[in-house]
Amino acid sequence: MLSSKEENTKLFFKELNNNPCNIELLCSLSKKGIFLFDILYKYENIKYHEYVVDLSLENDQYFMIYNDRQYKRFIELMKLYKIKSKEKHFAIDLYFGLAIPNEFFISKLINDEDFLINLYGTDFTDSILYFLLKYNYISSSIFQMFKNDYYCFESTITYIIFIDMIYLKNEQYDLTKMNKFINSKVFFNYILGVGRNIEGLEFIINNIIDKIEDNYCYDEIRIGYKYPLEILKKYSNKLYKPNILYFKHPNKYIESVINNKYGDKGLKRIHTYLKYDGMISSINDLCQPFDIYKKPETYSNYKLLNDNIYKEKDCNHYKLYENSELWMGNKDLFNLNFNMKRYDFDDDDDDIYEYSYEMLLNLSDTFIEKYLNDIELLKILKDYNYIIDKYNNDNLLQSNYLYYISVKCCILGSLIYNDHNKFIIYILTQMINHYEHINMYYKPQENEIYFYNNGGRNDDWPFSLSKMIWETVWGITNKKSESIFWFDPNAPESDQY
Incomplete structure (x- = not known):
């Protein structure tokens, strides 16, 4: 049993592996709904096509800009999203960070005055400052004077480090020095956010999971980004220990989706909604991509196993560091080749x-x-x-x-x-x-x-x-x-x- 979105995904990647592939068919399938669980620049037959930008933005996936056509398309879409949105800087905040800041992209940005005047207004200023330094557009002395001297948000730190490590293949970082950060739940959750595709998850599993002292899932959701069920099962089991609770349902497809997508905390919340309200008020968010949310009564015939022995665990590693340690002069995080003063x-x-x-x-x-x-x-x-x-x-x-x-x-x-x-x-x-x-x-x-x-x-x-x-x-x-x-x-x- 596959959901329509999973069927579309299967067709999408089948076509993507053809050489040449039909880009119009890929766009059509994407509009219908797919799980874009892989980064498209890995595929040579589409890597340089401008519609890589459309497909990636539609599906909340990272992408790389390699040429002027792709950059032009990116700017066109940014302008379109901004016009459509009534929220302040909606398009930039949601989509700008999906463009991996490779050197070509940064070189286009710094020379695009039209983009600067009409579009730029994002929370990624810290990150841009770092990549301006990385590609030698600013000196270390400028970086030193204008960096954030207080502390950077975990989301900013993890974005810079793990985008640089996973997608830009920067090997200057030493993960062994980051243990207290990686073992902090809030920090690790942001790392998972950067690993929103197969390449990212594989990097986390191969390089980080063995450094996690307690990989029990303390959150409601085990994997936040959307994957087909088979991939969801595979990586949910590799990233976390098994749940204590188990959602048992006559429909094994539903059972598998819920148990692999949700942690104990999420399963307990689902159980509470069903027990006291007879339905889940946020049912669209529960399993929407899998087409099993349309009838709330679908969930009524279930059992929550081990509820009698389950006790919500306290997370004693929410933060293992001080906020003052979250800055770019911290050598445990950023191995910059110069010393910085605060x-x-x-x-x-x-x-x-x-x-x-x-x-x-x-x-x-x-x-x-x-x-x-x-x-x-x-x-x-x-x-x-x-x-x-x-x-x-x-x-x-x-x-x-x-x-x-x-x-x-x-x-x-x-x-x-x-x-x-x-x-x-x-x-x-x-x-x-x-x-x-x-x-x-x-x-x-x-x-x-x-x-x-x-x-x-x-x-x-x-x-x-x-x-x-x-x-x-x-x-x-x-x-x-x-x-x-x-x-x-x-x-x-x-x-x-």
Whole structure:
């Protein structure tokens, strides 16, 4: 017994293995519904076709962009999804991360000003910064100054490391140093999210599972992504220990789907719904891909075995690390070939928001007088490394948060002055906007940066910290003696930042 989706999948991969294959037939089957459990760039007969992008995005699967046609198709679809969606940055957030950031893709992105202006607005800024470093589009000194100094989310860390390891074949990582991260449930779940296909799951099984001290499934779902039943069974058993509970049903197909898809916690939830409500309210989510959800009564004739001995297990390895360890300078996670310093200004002894307005004005005046006078400013504009070197060797500059952000702005000013790549300037500006207390956005059309007066202020200050930073650096100009930094009295439109 196969569901219609499984039948379509069987036909899809049969055609995919023909040489040449009928791409229109593949697209038609995909529209009807398939399990795309493999990455399409593995297949030479379709690897370079632009419809690889369509098929992958339709089925929530990773893909690689190798040529201009594929990149053009990707941009077309991004624009289409954005038009269709009423949610902010819907298309970018859901689909941008499916494009594996190989060097060709990054090289196209950084030179696509139209994409930057009309589409970019994603949670993948940290990841893009890393891959700009990987492909030598930014220096280690730039990366050091603009990285996130607080902590990265587990989803960001696992995306970067395991996309790089599994799909880009980067062997610089040492998994033996990651044990406490891999053994943390929240971290491992995100790794499984990256392994959303056969190649990813095989990598996890061959390289990670033997390092897991307790591979019991503490979650409701054993494998979150959708696979045909035979593949679901195979990998569910390889990834996790058997469940304690067992959903016994006269229909062995239904029985197999539920027991392989759900962990004990999920089985218990299903049982509770059926026992007290007589049906499962979220039944469409239960087994929808397998065509067995249409009649709720289908599930009534079942038994939950071992319920009398089951006791929900406490997960004592939800997190085995501190959030402060989740940063790109951690050598156990990222084996970068240079040492990084953490610039942390959250110390209670030096909280910028405890400063009086007069103190901040004095700091701003000192910075302008000492570092933005005519002689120093010219050196900064000629080469951003001048202010970076000065910062790293000047205790005064390192003494407070206002100077730290002002130095970053000087670097941005130097990049704009020298007509540096706009995509890179945008990403660096976004890193400040996302992770610091400063509200700012970059307009690539004008090649200017705008501050705006929201958040980040002490109630006793007449202005926000963002405006004070602007008042410190506004005198930096481009080669036409025009201001680089501007102040916008109104918050920007949502698609500007």
